[in-house]
Structures are given as C-alpha cells and as structure tokens.
C-alpha cells in the first residue's frame with residue numbers, strides 16, 4: 001500500500017470519527033463531565049495512542065544533575081553513536097574516551113523485547129530573562145523524551161526504564177576515567193564542594209601486580225586479599241563492620257610502595273585520594289575531606305612517619321600512660337592541628353562508615369617510628385613489607401625491561417643478589433638500556449658490575465665498622481690502665497689468667513685485648 005492510500009484511508013477515518021463525536025455531543029448534551037472527559041480521552045487515544053515521558057536534566061531547586069537523566073544519557077550515548085545522524089562530540093570529565101551523543105532535537109529508535117521506543121533529545125527555551133546561579137542556564141532546560149504506544153505502558157514503566165538505568169550505570173563505570181586526587185588547602189575551598197576540596201588529574205599509572213617485583217607467594221596473597229575485600233559487601237554487612245580495609249606498606253626507599261598503591265588501584269578499578277596531611281589544618285578539615293571521598297577508592301597517606309607528629313615521641317608518652325595521647329591533645333588547647341585521635345576516628349571510629357568500599361593505605365620507610373596505636377590490626381589490617389630485590393623479583397624486572405624469561409647470566413645474578421642488598425628501583429635502573437641499539441647482554445652485565453661493586457662496598461664498610469678507630473683504641477687503653485692500677489693481686493696472675501680476668505670483668509673484645517695486653521707481664 002502506498003503512502004497516498006494510507007493518508008487517504010486515515011483522512012476518511014478521522015472524518016467519520018469527528019462526525020460521530022459531533023452527533024454524540026448534540027444528542028447527549030447533558031452527559032456528566034467525567035463521561036465527557038473519558039470519551040474525549042478515548043477519542044484522543046484513538047488517533048494518538050502515543051505516550052511520552054520526559055526526563056529533565058535539572059529538576060526543582062537542585063543544582064546537581066538529575067541522576068536519571070545522566071543514566072539515560074549514558075545509555076543513549078552507546079545507541080546514538082550508531083543510530084543517530086546528528087551527533088555531538090564532547091570530552092566529558094568522567095569519561096576516558098571522546099563521548100558522542102545525540103545532538104539537540106535529534107531522535108533515535110531503540111528496540112526492547114521487540115517493542116519500538118522513540119527517544120528525542122529536546123530543550124525548552126524560556127523567554128524570561130533570568131540570571132541563574134546554577135550550573136546551567138535556567139532559560140534552557142534540556143530533557144530526554146521517550147515515546148511509545150500506550151499498549152506498552154506497563155512494559156516501559158516497569159521494565160524498560162529500569163533496564164535503561166542499570167545499563168547506563170554499568171556503562172558509566174566501564175567508561176569511567178579514574179582519577180588521582182589531592183587535597184587543597186582550606187583557603188581554596190569554597191562552599192564545601194568536593195570539586196574544590198580535592199583537585200584531580202586522570203589516573204593513568206601503568207603499574208600492575210604483574211609488573212611488581214616481589215616474592216610471588218606474597219604477591220598472590222595480597223591480590224587474593226584485595227579481591228576478597230572488593231567482593232565482600234555482604235560479608236562486611238553481616239559481621240557489622242564498615243566496608244573498608246587498612247594496609248600498611250613499609251620498607252626502604254625504592255622498594256615499590258607507591259608502585260603497589262597504583263597496582264592496587266588498577267586491579268580494583270578504584271580512584272586514588274593522595275591525602276597530604278601537612279596541608280590539613282585541623283580534625284574538622286580532615287572530617288570534611290573524608291566525607292567527600294567517593295566510594296571505590298584508595299585513600300593513601302604517603303610517608304606517614306613524616307606527615308605529622310605520630311611517631312616515637314608520642315609512643316613513649318603513651319607507653320608511660322595509656323591515656324596520654326588524648327590528654328595531651330585535650331590540654332594543648334591547640335585545635336589547629338590534626339591529631340592522632342582525630343585520624344584514628346576516621347580510620348575506625350564512627351566516621352569511618354560514611355562511604356563504603358574504601359582502602360586506607362599508609363606508606364613508611366620507618367615502621368618502628370610509628371605509634372603502635374596507629375597501626376594496630378583492625379586499623380591497619382594488613383602489614384606488607386616491601387624489601388630488597390630477590391631473584392624472583394629480578395625475573396619480573398628482566399621480563400618487564402628486557403622481555404627476557406631466562407638467560408645464562410641469570411645464575412650469576414642470582415648468586416650475587418643472595419649476598420647483596422639492592423632495591424628493585426636500582427635493579428630496574430641498571431637493566432634499563434642506555435644506548436641505541438642495545439642488547440640484553442650489555443644490560444645484564446651492567447647489573448652484574450653494579451652488584452659486584454655494591455658487594456665490595458658492603459664488605460669494606462663491614463670491615464671498617466668491625467675495626468676500632470685509633471681514638472676508640474686509645475680510650476680503651478686508658479680505661480684498662482686505670483683498671484690495672486686498681487688490681488692489687490695482679491702479680492699473681494699469669495698472662496692467660498689476666499686475659500680471662502679482663503674479659504669477664506671488663507667485657508672487652510678479643511681484638512682490644514690483643515692490642516692492650518702485652519704478651520708478658522712487663
């Protein structure tokens with residue numbers, strides 16, 4: 001049937017209906033108002049059985065985007081790039097790729113369970129000239145409108161819209177550009193908006209657990225622990241604990257603590273909040289910062305021992321009196337400082353449960369300096385030591401840097417690594433090619449040479465430390481002379497007895513005795 005015939009048929013149907021409606025009204029003028037309404041709706045439905053629902057970008061007084069609108073936008077973005085003919089491209093804050101979405105006043109048709117749904121991207125433009133404080137111009141209100149046949153009303157309202165939102169949320173997480181945040185000083189906050197409290201850049205650190213050089217058994221244990229945590233929503237709710245976990249990473253500089261934080265974020269697909277405690281003035285500011293941290297994130301405090309006064313001095317104070325820390329903080333009258341109790345409150349106090357699925361990571365080079373209260377289990381649930389490079393770690397680095405699984409020189413490197421302390425950072429640096437073109441032998445030999453040099457330096461250092469200096473030897477000699485003067489019965493001791501006597505009484509080493517005790521009594 002051609003279009004002309006369809007329009008012709010529809011025209012005669014409309015004319016008949018209008019005629020019937022006019023007759024009906026003429027002969028039944030006294031029909032109650034409700035009946036009139038029902039019949040007029042019936043007539044309207046007969047010719048326009050279409051229902052439409054609108055979803056506005058901003059609703060009421062809210063200055064945040066309507067979440068339903070955002071979900072629909074994400075859902076339509078994936079469909080519209082294939083179906084719409086007019087698209088607009090944008091770099092969206094949260095997305096890692098360029099986002100293509102339907103242009104204004106464009107329409108696409110989505111199909112769900114065989115039902116056609118027509119989506120349109122619309123705008124109302126008000127003629128009122130208003131000045132808006134909100135993120136969007138109040139005179140332009142954007143919205144999406146979905147239209148469908150009345151007979152699918154139930155399917156759409158009960159199933160389809162739910163499906164759209166779920167898919168939109170899922171796509172958003174998949175396309176999300178993860179971020180690395182750092183806290184701003186309070187002077188730069190304005191209106192307590194999270195965007196001002198934390199600045200961010202895109203988080204694109206390449207470190208993963210595959211590229212981390214460490215003992216493979218330990219590595220697997222950490223990965224298992226993290227995966228169990230990320231799937232533990234139900235478990236944490238059941239045991240009545242906030243869904244968070246603390247990690248303490250400690251070890252010498254260059255052993256991979258920061259690299260591990262990045263690997264954790266990449267494994268779990270979390271954002272990273274690098275909290276610089278020295279720019280937080282007091283506990284109140286800290287509270288505000290914590291409450292603005294999003295879920296699925298890692299809060300990391302690097303070099304916690306250098307951050308604030310959480311270290312040895314406090315430890316001693318606490319050891320003398322269990323309540324000392326709280327007392328000191330209360331009495332100091334100085335509310336312009338972040339205190340240990342303030343920090344602990346966010347780690348496992350009442351405030352720790354605002355937000356979920358969060359890791360709190362502390363890194364330090366000096367674990368012994370830290371206050372035990374800060375790192376006890378339950379606060380820092382897992383303590384991970386990152387140490388000098390072992391042979392297994394070297395193999396990971398050889399694979400990363402030289403794409404090498406094995407080589408005859410590996411054996412030499414293995415035996416040298418057993419006797420030498422070298423950080424993964426130093427091993428990595430020695431493996432890095434320095435000239436073009438490069439070859440693996442040169443890189444491995446570089447490492448071997450450096451390892452030998454370090455080993456020799458360590459040997460010389462140890463030797464030097466074991467020998468007393470001239471000054472030390474003279475001091476000891478003076479002490480011995482003084483002691484000898486006071487020993488009355490010295491004459492009756494032969495040299496061997498004298499040596500034993502001095503060893504037991506003076507606790508002096510064999511070397512010193514050799515220096516200071518003559519072979520004969522003269």
Ligand SMILES: Nc1ncnc2c1ncn2[C@@H]1O[C@H](COP(=O)(O)OP(=O)(O)OP(=O)(O)O)[C@@H](O)[C@H]1O
Nearest residue numbers: 211212213252253254255256257258259424425428
């Ligand atoms: N375990 C490791 N596995 C792989 N690479 C490592 C490892 N440790 C260090 N590196 C390399 O050395 C560099 C420095 O490492 P990283 O910053 O993670 O050390 P760190 O322990 O955090 O040091 P610091 O205590 O000084 O902060 C990294 O960029 C990485 O290339």
Ligand SMILES: [Mg+2]
Nearest residue numbers: 257258302363
């Ligand atoms: Mg570091």
